[in-house]
Amino acid sequence: MKQVVLRNYPRGAPSAGDFAVETAEMPEPSTGEVLLKTYWLSLDPLIRFSLDERRLTGRAQVRPGEVLYGGAVSRIEASNVAAFSVGDWVEGRTGWREFAAVDPAVVPLRKIDAGAAPPSAALGLLGMPGQTAHACMIEVGRVTTGETVVISAAAGAVGTIAGQIGKILGARVVGIAGGPEKCRAVEALGFDVCVDYRASDYADQLAAACPGGIDVYIENVGGAVTQAVLPLLKYQARMPVCGFIAYYGMGLEGPGPDRLPGFMRTIMSKGLEVRGFGGALVAGPDALDNLARWHGQGKIRLAETVVEGLDEAPAAFAGIFSGNANVGKLVVRVAAE
Template sequence: MTDTTQNTRILLASRPHGEPTAENSRLETVPMPEPAEGEVLLRTIYLSLDPYMRGRMSDAKSYAAPVEVGAVMQGGTVAQVVQSRDPSLAEGDIVLSHLGWQAYGVQPARQVRKLDPQRAPISTAVGVLGMPGFTAYAGLLEIGRPQPGETVVVAAAAGPVGSAVGQIARIKGARAVGIAGGPEKVAWLEELGFDVALDHRSPTFKDDLKAAVPDGIDVYFENVGGHVWDAVLPRLNTYARVPVCGLVAHYNETEAPAGPDRMPRLMQAILTKSLTIRGFIQTEFVKTHYKEFQKDAAGWLADGSLRHREDVVEGLENAPEAFFGLLTGKNFGKLLVQVSDDPTR
């Protein structure tokens, strides 16, 4: 029988230096939290694992405050209401929440969003219909602004953001070139309808990319950095737009990369090609784009023009190892931890 008096959670035990390890997290059991007036007690069903979490493990200055050592690791969740002390939510309701890496948690009712399980599988609320999907939508359409017939290239294209970027580019009439790691992921991109899919692990990757974009690159959606960026930069067209969403190849670095200073080459390209390189965090577009995204993405998902894939790991205790794999590209699709039974399935 499940113990309903205890809560299991994973804390940040120490800050990683380089690649995170098991020693940087700690699993503990504590008494079940109790909701106050206006709050709800939630049971986590799905925990979303995302690359941004590596930055939250560090105390380096960033766009968001770091997770404190000894605190629960942060993360988006889909959860079920166990107890409600707010009239807007009832026991059994399914909500989008931000409980982090724990089996149960308390949140103010005003900070969660009720989900309709009839609209789409509830796991999509932290995937293709959630933050990753919105990141792709807002970054591509607001910064990339692809036009019909233009070439859009996206790195980490088999991930939840990259796969949505390529498909939305196709929906908007652009040509989509996806870059992923390994033959299985490349095959899936072809199945999704990407015009070209490339393996960045191939020894001929630079030449493959050159052949795939004979007219150059108009939009490059950056998720990776590293050698993929090095191959892309010479192929960018005049007035190319580069939404910078992530740089996962560099998240575990502890010092500057070896080799010559590449900044002059980059600045020269920005100047001579009139490039737009714009970093962004999806939250800045919520007020202006989120309602439109929900309408568009739900429609595309329903008619089959936007497809997605999930990589589900069972058990909260396996979250750290799954997260380590995420940073090295071991996941295939949107990485989720199923913490408890999904009552809608």
């Protein structure tokens, strides 16, 4: 079977050459284990945290030669665990490989209903990114009717869902994404407007899109994208810090001149409520039920970009950090359903 291992620790943004696709022995499930066949692999920015030589964020750490860490949707091929039967669809952090033998007591597996939605949705709308978007807008952002919400990385898995939740909540939703095509795709999902942060007049366009100021800013990016947001924040605006992808791979050092003083000044002078969180930890117990219901009612559309084959996973993962064309959740079809 095929699997993807880390070749060397990435320096800054990862590139496909940091990974190697290799052939491995088919795993045999031991007592207490199930054998899984991977159908869908999730490519997430958070995987970058597991690839640092010095671990700073999160619990997972992958060393050179080890299989990449990450979520996948699989089917049970053989089971030595009473709670799981052959044919069950499950989601779990089983790694970048075609088959895996795991003990569900060590690697938690969530059963999914493949009849209710496409199985890959368990990696996006009906999984961790969906819970994160729910947490951004409801538990942490506390978005209400009539408020203006700005969402960076709006074309991504979290952003596409968060924006659609914002419309359900009755907010004015402004997205920020890279390039006019992504912006049009984001608007097609129901955002009121999407601003291209690569445009030379990005800050002016953002100000024009938020004439009354910003009540809630969903921070996914950092850097220059955020600099244009800060002057537009209203007094006591909320800022859920969901991610800061522009700084991933930079350790604690950060780029160029230190902009922290201006950020701290804005937090104090505007009475901002800035809160970091893990989406899957903070989303309430009803988050996945809400998302499934809204999807069933046609209020949230599934947005997915599919990459074909495990061989393509390293380049597609690297693309997350270097400008890709994807809209919605990025998944790899490892095997045909």
